[in-house]
Amino acid sequence: MSEIYQDIPWRRHEDLDRYAVRRNVPVWIGGKKVIADRVVKTCCPHNCYDTCGELVYVKDEKVIKIEGDPDHPITKGHLCLKGFANVQKINSPERVKYPLLRTGERGEGKFKRVSWDEAMDWMVEKIRSIRENYGPEAILEYCYSGNREHMAKAVAARLWNLMGASKLVGSFCLLSGVAGSVGTVGSQFTMDPQIWSEHAQTIFLVGRNCTATNPHIFPFLYRAKERGAKLVVVDPYATGVAAKADIHLRPRPGTDGALALGMIHWIVKNGWEDKQFIAEKTTGFEELAEYVKEWTPEYTEQVTTVPKAQICEVAELLAKTDTMFETGYGQQRYSNGHQVQQALACLAAVCGSFGKPSANYDCISGMAFPGITGFADNAAVSVPEGAQIPKTRLVNIAAVAKAIREAKEPPIKGVISYRGGLISQQPDVDYTIKAVKSLDMFVTIEQFMTDDTDYADLVLPACHYLEQYGVHPSYWHNWNQVLVPVCQPPYECVPDIEIFAELGRRLGYEKYFPKDMSGLDWCRLLIGKEIDFDSCVSPNGPVRDPEKWCPEVPYQTFDTPSGKFEFRSSKLEERGKKFPGHYDALPVYYEPDESIAATPKLAERYPLNIISQHPSFRTHSQYYNLPWIKEIEGPARVFLSRKDAADRGIADGDKVRIFNDRGCLENITARVGIRLKPGVAEMSSGMWVKLGGSVNKLTKLIPAGPRDILAENGILREYDPLLDGNTGSYFNTLVEIEKMEQEA
Amino acid sequence: MKRKTDILVLGNGAAGSSAAFAAKKADPSLSVLVLSKENEPVYSAPALPDLLSGELTREKVLVRTWEEYEQDGIEVLCAEAAAIDPGTRTVTLADGDEIAYRDLILAAGSQPIQLRKMQGTSLPGNFVMKTMADIEAIASYSGKSAVVVGSGAIGIEGSMALKARGFERVTMVEALDWLSPKSLDKETSDQLKKALESFGVEVLTGEAVQAVLGEKKAEGVVTSKRTIPCDLVLWGIGMRPDVQLAMEAGIALGETGGILVDEFMRTSDPHIYACGDCAQSTDLLTGQPALHLFWEPAQRGGFAAGANAAGQEKIFQPSAAVFLTNKGGLSILALGKTEEQLAEDPYVLQEEKDGVFRRLLFEDGRLAGVQMLGTLQDADLFFAHIRKNAQRRKDAWDLTQPVPDLERVSVKEAIWYLRKQRRNAFVK
């Protein structure tokens, strides 16, 4: 049955052929040679360290094949399993093809097709009515990292600024860790893996599942190992990279901070700290040394369950060898997350792992927030010249469901959501759904009919990232490739920026959304001053970020108030005087919100701590519905230790129920083995609620610090993303697991 | 009168009926019409000698009933085609009616070779064994002695059947030096002669029939060496593919005289398929064009032709030429190369014991042919090896293995080794 797709008169039509690296390129498909019209360079803008360079083959405006870009010195022409699945994703017949207006109740997923004009009219009418009744702050965007490039967000922000809508700030994935790091180190940088792989003697990898989220680190890890370096991995769960470690430490979930303190204790006790570095480049060491006195190996073992021999062995290794600290985000997904990162930074400083090609520290690159660091001139895009921008309230995404439910004067009545799965990815699904149901307007811009679209009033057909422009510098390596559309969008799909530009024009802001601004123009406006822009655009690229923003060997100096590494963070201390939360100057350890130690009564009913990795099969909730991915991943699984399984009469392959007071998951396949210690279970995140495996049915909405945004219902007047946090503390979740009875 | 059908099948034998049923199964929405020369549903031609001998009844020889055709919605017209026009896609019947087709399947089969020019061959008493009607004619013809011309399957089975019917004297006359020399070595032929004689059949070789005697009916035959009085002459000197209509319609024939088809049973016309005895086949073992006038490839070819005419893409795997008779207590099997066809490094192992005769022919240590009487045991094993060895490619590694020490092994040991080789393919 053929459908007719309407022309959209306000859509920009561009000649994309100018981005071709080569034309009429032969390419293999199923053993036959096909001539692609062109091949285009772009990069992958998902929320992943690698930000791979890609070569995309297009024929008749359809993507037929994709490969890694061999010109990229870090990703080297390799892609992850999702990279290739993009061909299936972008060509999927299940894509949302035209705007859909809800006909049934929210959650029924019943829609009728409408034209873009009707959709726009509906949105404009709704927005106007909400504005009239409640004021512009009743409108809020929801946007995260499904496509993490920054340009569209800045263009949308132009509209929200003009409208005076509430402003969505923060993150729910890593800002608590960043706060702990920024408080001690100042601005964030990473060192090129090409450097540390050649010089480091030990690699200390914490909370990082490289197989799934950073596969391109492996050649560098292996190069280091082949040179004789040791790999130490800290993770409660045995991941692919942990399997390659010389030493794998498995702390109790949420106690990585304690582990770091225990190691600092042992290093200081034996006098192994880098005295020169501490004397010349740090402040506050004596106070930290005093604090860690109680963190004896015995005590640390008691808290973390890591055997004290291992604590001591690793501490000695880190201190006595040149150690590269590669820290991830897993360790800070607990309500004490900022403390963990702070402690890790202090551990790195005690070892002198800053500012050297052989020993340095990586939490994240400042390029993750190009608008905050200044590499990207966000204001040039989001604050139009000559416009009056009303001051507005800030809504922190780590508590967005709370904010929607609790906001008053005005309440939040309308949400426009794109690039993020509000219902599938925020903790505590049922709580979030109640929040969504209270809205007058919930619009989603989506590629597929997801959990979120089920509850939407209006679904707009989104473009795949390969059909859009974008700026996405990697937050791990220092290479930049501007994203360009490789093919024309199909059906009635419209790039995000064009949706917002047209919406802006229809809301009366034509002056600020000129029709002749292309996505490339917006990108150039965003970063054109800081980098040789044209050299980053296909057929050129990638280009190394400027030294100014990404020094080759960073952390030779620190831009903290003292100009040094601060064991006692003055910034956190200052901030803590103004705002509620846990702004400890020292990396004081405290138990995560839910744990067997912190909530023993709860733990009597729910003794298992469930953590949820980001598996290779997905970026969050994307790719989950693709046939290849479903086939390769198989049904939803939960990993258990042998002891926990035996205690519950669960055998490998049994179907189990996972539950706590917040929700229940059924028919999950149990995988019993060696990957976890007793007391811990693991289940992949990102599975869709409606397909039965969403771990967020069980997780709790309790953002990690430092700032206690829940006390303010997530609605803030003032906010510093680099010092206030937050992170969704998904991993401090207690559950019980039981075998399901067979149906007779 | 003109009528239309999607699929038109000329012939209702093994190939034609299989094609019709396969086409309907592949796409039940198509109309399928079969032209059948005989007013019978498909019956087993190989079983006709058993019908003659009395071992089987008429009902038992039928492969399908008319109900089955009806159930599947296959229409059968008892008529003969007179001409095919591929241009207009029309078949004209003998009575002048026309049938328009979307796709045509030729399954006209083959006809026994009859020496019309020889004296006396048109007299009553001369028979072939092709159809039910032939059997009925033979059965209702009274006689006490018969001459069977030819030593192939028809000759052997015909002789045995006539003997079983009570003919006092049955004489098999073979023109060539020994029985079925294209399939059998002389040693095997000698064994076969002995076996036939033990059933009371006289066997004469190296003698050609030159004429049939008689005025009003057959009374005897004259060979190059003698005169044999008889009441009945059964001719089994070979079959010829029935390609008259195809030829007249301009459809390409192969070098063997059968209709040329590709592996999908398509002829030189894109809407015409051919299968069964009338189509040229490829020999599985030699890879050469061949005529395989057997039930099994006809049925399989019919399935492929029918399915493909209905829109599928079934490949027809070639057949091997198998000389096989197992009737009335006499069994003989010959498969693969004869001795004179053996190429590199030939070797023959032979054994005769307790009425079982086995002759294994090897090339370069690998089984290339087998001939046996009195048993069919291990036929599948031999076939698997012969087939595998015949498939060896020149551009590939040879992972087959020769039987070691051929000069010193007995037939039993060689068979043991062949069995072990086959089993070892699955050892994990």
Add this chain to the structure above:
Amino acid sequence: MEARQQRILYIDTQRCMGCRACETVCKLENDLPVGPRYTMVAEVETGCGLTEKLNFLPVPCQHCGDAPCVRACPTGALYKRADGIVLVEQSKCIGCHECLMACPFGVPQFGANGRMQKCTMCVHRIDEGTLPACAANCPAEAILCDTPENISKILRQRYSDKTVAYGPFAILLQEAAE
């Protein structure tokens, strides 16, 4: 061609970290729908307590030297090319599954047409002078496609050719010194 000059697909299990990129790049290269999986990554947990180990092993076709599938195939559809690649000639395949019974690794896959299909070592790419898709793409550089001789050289370089004592040889040297 001699056995040691044949091509093989070698998995360096010390490097494979289970990302499964080889699974989808193979699907894309060979235009495969859901169903046939030419390569599949096995996750192997062994040991208990101190000896616990997690390993990953992609299992494409092993293109065995003495290929049991070739030996089992009754029609000669399966054959081992002179350079070692084991291939199936589709038109000769009758879908009998004997190769599946013979293969110790479960490599033969059966598609919608009932005939066997499997990893071809990307013979179309090899004949062109490039590597199979999985080997070309592996982010961990764990898949090698070459003669055993050359692979041995690479592995020795990776694991034995040490300036700093490491790995199994280091343990041996250490024990010898003690």
